[in-house]
Structure formats: C-alpha cells, structure tokens
Amino acid sequence: MKSLLSVPENITFEEAIALTQEIMSQMETGQLSEAEIEALIGDLVKSKNGARGFFVGYLTDSKPLADNPSPSIFKALESAPEIVVELLVKNLAMCSAMVVHHQRNQDEETANDSKKVRSRTTKLIKSVNIPGLSDNILELYQATTTGQGNYTDFLKRWGYDTEQLKAIKQAIEPLLN
Structure with a gap:
C-alpha cells in the first residue's frame, strides 16, 4: 500500500510538525517503506518551515523512534x-x-x-x-x-x-x- 502522506508546497511550521508526527506514527507501525520515509522527509526539509517543523517534531517526540534513526532519515537530511x-x-x-x-x-x-x-x-x-x-x-x-x-x-x-x-x-x- 502506497502512503497517502504528502508535503504541501508552502507548508507552515505548524503543518510540518503535525506531518512529522504522522510520518513517525506510520514509521512506528511499519506503514512506510524506507523509500517513502526518505521521500517524505526529503520533501519536508527542502523548505525552512518544513525542516524546522521536522526537527521540532522528530527531536522532541516522546517515543524512542528518533533515538535510532534509519538510514532513510540520514539520506533525506543529506538532500537539503x-x-x-x-x-x-x-x-x-x-x-x-x-x-x-x-x-x-x-x-x-x-x-x-x-x-x-x-x-x-x-x-x-x-x-x-x-x-x-x-x-x-x-x-x-x-x-x-x-x-x-x-x-x-x-x-x-x-x-x-x-x-x-x-x-x-x-x-x-x-x-x-
């Protein structure tokens, strides 16, 4: 099943935080492939608002997912x-x-x-x-x-x-x- 998530063109800081939380939730339940994770986060970090929102959502998340980032996270960050x-x-x-x-x-x-x-x-x-x-x-x-x-x-x-x-x-x- 292909992910239904996508990054809006002019994403706001708040939307980026919410989208990051949704991405992490789907990562945790195994709903996203590594390629989908890389593409979504890569699209997020292309803009200042998207990147700021990603880091706030990702780094402060209460779940342990961000303690062991997957290679797709690194690749996405390296794209911007x-x-x-x-x-x-x-x-x-x-x-x-x-x-x-x-x-x-x-x-x-x-x-x-x-x-x-x-x-x-x-x-x-x-x-x-x-x-x-x-x-x-x-x-x-x-x-x-x-x-x-x-x-x-x-x-x-x-x-x-x-x-x-x-x-x-x-x-x-x-x-x-």
Whole structure:
C-alpha cells in the first residue's frame, strides 16, 4: 500500500510538525517503506518551515523512534544540506543551553527532555554525511570560546550566559575529532 502522506508546497511550521508526527506514527507501525520515509522527509526539509517543523517534531517526540534513526532519515537530511546544517548546529546550541536553563529552574523533567533532544541532535550530526557540517560545528565552537565568527550573532540574540555557552561548548567537544 502506497502512503497517502504528502508535503504541501508552502507548508507552515505548524503543518510540518503535525506531518512529522504522522510520518513517525506510520514509521512506528511499519506503514512506510524506507523509500517513502526518505521521500517524505526529503520533501519536508527542502523548505525552512518544513525542516524546522521536522526537527521540532522528530527531536522532541516522546517515543524512542528518533533515538535510532534509519538510514532513510540520514539520506533525506543529506538532500537539503544548506537548511539542515544550519538547523542541526543551532539545535545543538539551543537544547544544550536549555538544559542549563531548566536545571536552574529546578525543572529536571524538562531538563531531561532537552538532554534527549541534545543526544538525538548529536547522533544526527555524527551520522549524516553533509559537506560543511563539521566546519559549521567548529564555527559554533569558536563563537562560544572567542565570541567571534558566524554564530556570534545567533548566540547573542538568544542571550546565552557564560554557563550556557560552556554547556554548548561541552556538547560540541565530542564532535571535534
């Protein structure tokens, strides 16, 4: 049976989250082939809204499916390198900083959710083969250590403090080999 799911032309962020949840639900029940998964997610990550919605839906999902991504997920992400690189790098920074934020507020449950997102993001970064990804990871690292570089404005815009920048740096260090 062919999947009835498809990605609308001008998908909104909210629609992309909902579609990602539906894709994951069908993946879990074995209703989608690897080729269908790759095509659907590839279509999703072609646009900024689609990619942002995919990462929110995929990385924060409560089910363990995203803990062991299939090769079709990697191939789909590799099909949209410019958008995917930026979002993976920024997601790594944001979820790492949010762990610190939630721990400060004594919210261990939400801190653990952010740790799960960080772990899943790290796994994707290690697993995809996208030219330029490791350079961008290094640029983020440099921005956290020197306050210079392409990701400096991003870090400043979110107002990350010294402890949060240290958490981001620590999340990056295992990726710098």
